[in-house]
Amino acid sequence: MSLISLKLAALAAVCCLVAAPAQAASRGSPGLSSNRFSVEIDGVAVAQLRRFDFLRGAASQAEAGAAAVAVVRLTRPLGGGAPGAALDFLRWRQKAAQGNVDRRSLSVIFLSSAGAELARVNLYSCAPLSWSGPDLSAASDDKPIDESIDLGCQDVELKGFQ
Numbered sequence: 121m122s123l124i125s126l127k128l129a130a131l132a133a134v135c136c137l138v139a140a141p142a143q144a145a146s147r148g149s150p151g152l153s154s155n156r157f158s159v160e161i162d163g164v165a166v167a168q169l170r171r172f173d174f175l176r177g178a179a180s181q182a183e184a185g186a187a188a189v190a191v192v193r194l195t196r197p198l199g200g201g202a203p204g205a206a207l208d209f210l211r212w213r214q215k216a217a218q219g220n221v222d223r224r225s226l227s228v229i230f231l232s233s234a235g236a237e238l239a240r241v242n243l244y245s246c247a248p249l250s251w252s253g254p255d256l257s258a259a260s261d262d263k264p265i266d267e268s269i270d271l272g273c274q275d276v277e278l279k280g281f282q
Contacts, residue, residue: 152230152238152239153230153233156230156231156232156233156235157172157228157229157230157231158228158229158231159172159194159226159227159228159229160226160227160229161224161225161226162224162225163225163227166194166196167196168196168197169194169195169196170195170196170197170264170266171193171194171195171268172192172193172194172195172228173192173193173195174190174191174192175191175192175193175270188272188273188274189273189274189275189276190243190272190273190276191249191270191271191272191273192226192243192246192270192271192273193268193269193270193271194209194268194269194271195266195267195268196209196266196267197264197265197266197267198253198254198265198266198267209248209251209267209268209269210251210253210267212248212251212269213248213249213250213251213269214251216247216248221247222247223245223246223247223274224246224247225242225243225244225245225246226242226243226244226246226271226273227240227241227242227243228240228241228243230280237280238280239278239279239280239281240278240279240280241276241277241278241279242276242277242278242279243271243273243275243276243277244273244274244275244276244277245273245274245275246271246272246273246274247271247272248269248270248271249270249271249272250269250270251267251268251269251270252267252268252269253267254266254267
């Protein structure tokens with residue numbers, strides 16, 4: 121089995137852990153919960169992140185790069201975070217589309233109910249593949265106004281998983 125296959129298998133195992141019901145944590149299980157996490161890009165916390173998704177088959181190898189082992193999606197409120205942050209995802213993608221690919225490291229940190237770090241997934245050499253803005257509907261006023269960015273990552277490291 122190749123190194124990339126092993127990393128994909130490990131990533132699939134993490135996806136199963138993240139998708140595990142939060143009830144496991146409420147029963148006193150030391151398991152991880154999918155609603156207690158934080159994400160950092162190059163060591164800086166991403167403000168107000170709503171979702172972090174591991175995507176499978178969402179991008180072709182050509183889009184993600186020949187060595188990409190993971191494609192992930194970050195979703196947050198449009199305009200959330202620090203001043204100017206609303207456009208950071210869009211600017212990062214626009215620069216990549218113009219040929220100026222800025223690869224960054226990402227960490228997904230799994231937290232206890234008290235906020236202590238339990239485990240983490242580190243993703244290295246991540247580059248933007250696509251950006252999407254909010255979906256609008258005049259028929260609904262309860263849909264959040266979000267932006268998302270899909271990233272192709274070239275390496276994955278698991279820490280703290282048993």
